[in-house]
Amino acid sequence: MHTPLLGQRSEVFTQADPHAVSVYVNQHVGSHCIQLPRASRPLAHLSHRSFAELDLCRIGYGAAVRVVSPALERFFHLQVLLQGHCLWRRGRDEHYLAPGELLLINPDDPVDLTYSADCEKFIVKVPVRLLDGLCEQQHWALPEGGVRFLEHRYRLDDLHGLVSLLGMVCQEAEEAEPQPLVQAHYTQIVASKLLSLTRTNVNPVTGHERPLNFERVVDYIDHHLGDELGSEALARLAQVSVRSLYGLFERNACTTPANYIRQRRLARVHACLVDPTCKVRSLSELAMDYGFLHLGRFSESYRKQFGELPSDTLKRRRNGLAQNG
Structure with missing residues (x-):
C-alpha cells in the first residue's frame, strides 16, 4: 500500500516483548489474548494514536501469533492487512486475508485470527455509539440490536476513497x-464512509421519504385500534429499536407513537358516532372498546380534536335520524 498509515511519530513499541504489546492493546484497542510459539523470541512493534472517538493502531508481533477474543463488546474493528498473511477463523470456516484486504468485525463477533510472522495490520477501533449516532443524525432507521456489518471481508480497491481517507486521518x-x-x-466522514461503502443492516432512508416499515406500522395500528399497542411490539414489527421507532413517528407523523395511536382511536370513535349505520349502545362502552378507560379524559381529548364533546356528536346524529325518520 502506498498510503502511509501511521509513522514513526506514533511509535509506542519497537523491537518489544509481544506480551507487553498485548497488554497495551488490551488497554487501548480491544480485549484479547495472544498465543505465541514456545521456542520463538519475536520482536513486536506498535504505533498508536487516539483520534476523536477513534483509536488508530499499526501492529506487528514478529511471529506467527494467534489472537483470540470472545467479543469486542462496544466497539467495531476495521482491520487492514498491510503485509504478510492472516488466517481468520469463523466457526468451522477458515479464510486467508492477503495484503490490501479489509476485515470488519462486529462488537459481538468472536475473534480468532492468526498472523504470519511478517504480518502487519492497521486497525481502527470504532465505538458503537458513533455509528448509532450517525444513523440518528441522518434520520436513518436504527435497526433493533444496533448496526451490524453483514459482509466482513473487502478488497480495499472496491472501497473507493477509504484508504486515502484513512491516510488523511493518520496525517x-x-x-x-x-x-x-x-x-x-x-471521524464523522469515516463513519459515513463505512456505512455507505459496506453492506450493513442499516436502511439509509431520508426524512423526506415515508419508509416501508413506517407504513407497515401505521397500517397495523389502524387494523388493531381495539388491541393493546405497545412501543416494543411496534418496534419489533418495524424491525427497529424503540428509539428509532420514536424517530420514525417524529419524522413522518410529527408526534409520538402513543399520541398517534390516541389520535387514530379518537378518529375511529368519531367515525362511529357520525355514521348512522354504526351501532352505538353507549358512549362509555364505545370509549372502552378503543382503550379509553378514563371517560373524563376521553371526553376532553375528543373535544380538543373535534371541537365538541362526544355526547354532542352523538346527540346531533340522533337528531338527524329523528328528522329523517
Missing part, C-alpha cells in the same frame, strides 16, 4: 497541535 492524528473540531469532522 491529521500526527499533527503537532491536534485540532479537536477537525478530528471530529474526519
Whole structure:
C-alpha cells in the first residue's frame, strides 16, 4: 500500500516483548489474548494514536501469533492487512486475508485470527455509539440490536476513497497541535464512509421519504385500534429499536407513537358516532372498546380534536335520524 498509515511519530513499541504489546492493546484497542510459539523470541512493534472517538493502531508481533477474543463488546474493528498473511477463523470456516484486504468485525463477533510472522495490520477501533449516532443524525432507521456489518471481508480497491481517507486521518492524528473540531469532522466522514461503502443492516432512508416499515406500522395500528399497542411490539414489527421507532413517528407523523395511536382511536370513535349505520349502545362502552378507560379524559381529548364533546356528536346524529325518520 502506498498510503502511509501511521509513522514513526506514533511509535509506542519497537523491537518489544509481544506480551507487553498485548497488554497495551488490551488497554487501548480491544480485549484479547495472544498465543505465541514456545521456542520463538519475536520482536513486536506498535504505533498508536487516539483520534476523536477513534483509536488508530499499526501492529506487528514478529511471529506467527494467534489472537483470540470472545467479543469486542462496544466497539467495531476495521482491520487492514498491510503485509504478510492472516488466517481468520469463523466457526468451522477458515479464510486467508492477503495484503490490501479489509476485515470488519462486529462488537459481538468472536475473534480468532492468526498472523504470519511478517504480518502487519492497521486497525481502527470504532465505538458503537458513533455509528448509532450517525444513523440518528441522518434520520436513518436504527435497526433493533444496533448496526451490524453483514459482509466482513473487502478488497480495499472496491472501497473507493477509504484508504486515502484513512491516510488523511493518520496525517491529521500526527499533527503537532491536534485540532479537536477537525478530528471530529474526519471521524464523522469515516463513519459515513463505512456505512455507505459496506453492506450493513442499516436502511439509509431520508426524512423526506415515508419508509416501508413506517407504513407497515401505521397500517397495523389502524387494523388493531381495539388491541393493546405497545412501543416494543411496534418496534419489533418495524424491525427497529424503540428509539428509532420514536424517530420514525417524529419524522413522518410529527408526534409520538402513543399520541398517534390516541389520535387514530379518537378518529375511529368519531367515525362511529357520525355514521348512522354504526351501532352505538353507549358512549362509555364505545370509549372502552378503543382503550379509553378514563371517560373524563376521553371526553376532553375528543373535544380538543373535534371541537365538541362526544355526547354532542352523538346527540346531533340522533337528531338527524329523528328528522329523517
